[in-house]
Amino acid sequence: MRRAEIITAGILAVISIYLMWKSAELPIGYTFGEGPGGGFWPFWLSAIMLVATGFIAFNWVRRTSPPSQSSEPYLDDYGKKMIALVAGGLTMFIGLIHFIGFYGAMPLFIIYYVRFLGRHNWPLTIAIAIAAPVFTFFFFDVAMRIVLPKGYLEPLFIPLYHIFL
């Protein structure tokens, strides 16, 4: 936990500096008659962020903040495994949307999660994997007319569009 605290503060400091540099693409000072420039607001906020990370590092050195005193691991083995499996699964889910659309990726994600992470039985898994996309289709595509991306599965939906849209 202690090491994670200072590494995170370091990363956030770098992000703050990047944001300051990026904000400075627009004028950051006060132009008479026009008011503050477009970069003024984000630049100085990022500067405050940088100062805040400085204080976080200072508290780390003095060991006053709880994470800087803690000897517990930032993520234990269980945490690391679960976060990797879940966040990895989500990344795959969103990545697959680009190819097979929401309605291809969603059942795969549900099968992965419910069957392989949750260890539920197949009938339940299949029931959820079918119910979720059907509900989503009727709620978003049909009722709200927010057409979710279908990727390469688009042709399969054309008959459905004819019926419902």
Added chain:
Amino acid sequence: MVDILGHLWAGILISLHPLNLALVFLGVALGLFIGAMPGLGSVNGVAILLPATFLVPPASAMIFLASIYYGAMYGGAISSITLGIPGASTAVATTFDGRPLALKGRADLALMTAALASFTGGTVANLLFTAFAPPLAHVALSFGSPEIFALMVLAFATFIGLGGDDVPKTVFSICLGLVLAAVGYDEVSGEPRLVFFGITGFMHGINFLVLAIGIYGIGEMLWTIDSSRGKATMTEAKLTVDRMIAAGKETIRRGWKGAAIGSSLGFFVGILPAAGATPGSLMAYGIAKMISRNPKEFGKGHPNGVSAPESANNSASVGAMLPMLTLGIPGSPTTAVLLGGMVIWGLTPGPMLFTQQGDFVWGLIGSFYVSNLVALIVDLSFIPFFIWMLRMPFSILAPTIFCLSVVGGYAATQDMHDVWLMLIFGVGAFFLRKLDYPVAPAVLAVVLGPIAEPTLRQSLMMGSGDPSIFFTRPISGPIMIIAIILILLPAIKIIYDRLSGKKPAAAK
């Protein structure tokens, strides 16, 4: 006064419109479920379901979301009592006495007390809201840019002075939210701003929903997966009509004091942006214990220990609506999400709402009264059902929430870029939260950023670049001074502790 009652009556009639009434029932039921489910609170429910409300008119959408907020305050108690796990952070204090009562076989009394106290808290707060909101909105009508900016500073200052989180981390969170809100275009010059790595997706800015769903959908689920390991044991509640009536009588006899404290205190704590329902309920519990004749009974299962926090969290949730509707400053993360929703629906939050969108405002206020009553009825009639629902394994709830988050994140802007951004925010929020970085200030900041920046720039132009304009005007001056005192409060506390020879508050 007669005026207000007339508006209120009209508002109640609006909320009784069949569509709105159906949405109140649906919202309350969903809210009860969301509140009862450990790992989901009102803010998660409202953030994840907001994209689903584009289907109905804004006023109805708002009524729906507000009833989720309401229901969640009732629902949190169910799992606090029967599982011993708070269903939402707002119901943490309810476990202190609710759980011991359940273990003694009096789950019926605890659940009844929670429901009646929630109703009392909601009713008292609704009356206070109706009395305070119109005059406050009237005063706020005269506010110019310096006053509005000063209020923003005050809202953020409460996080620093009263939030109780690590101060530099809170400051970081606020500023990060404000910077994220600045992504897209500079409104004055029309030039693109903070378009990272030239990715065009940033040109349309960062929609607050993307951040809110990322944090409260994905981040929250990751947090719950990481932190909840052991399995909880469920206490059965024996519920029959006779027992419930008997428990209701006992509640009124033994729990009225807690409800009185919670209802009144909760409202005022709820108004503060950094405080809200969770600290409100903890404070109400503390005070109820302090003034009790036999404080030793607290923690072992006293009805006052349930009624105080439960009335306070409902009262605070209404209190949080007061600054949101009258000043445009949300009083809690959930109201911040609601405020962001109002912007999406094309409404300008703030005092003008009362004059220009009377039906919207009074319909919403009327719905508070209606949903409070509906929540009581639904809660009491379906407690066994909600307890049954609590058996839903987390490994089914989590993928459902993830799917809803991904679809909701897409529906908000209809751009896959934002879905990726949401994932990054969710995972980032999880890692930061593990190190005690508060995430609520960032959500508030991303909602308030688009109002804070132009008001600051206009104020500076009004004063020809001289920031003293904030201090010389009669209303913004005192607000700024209070804000500065709040910002300095942690430093003052450290100095005071040093002078009085005490060690600085030891961290856990």
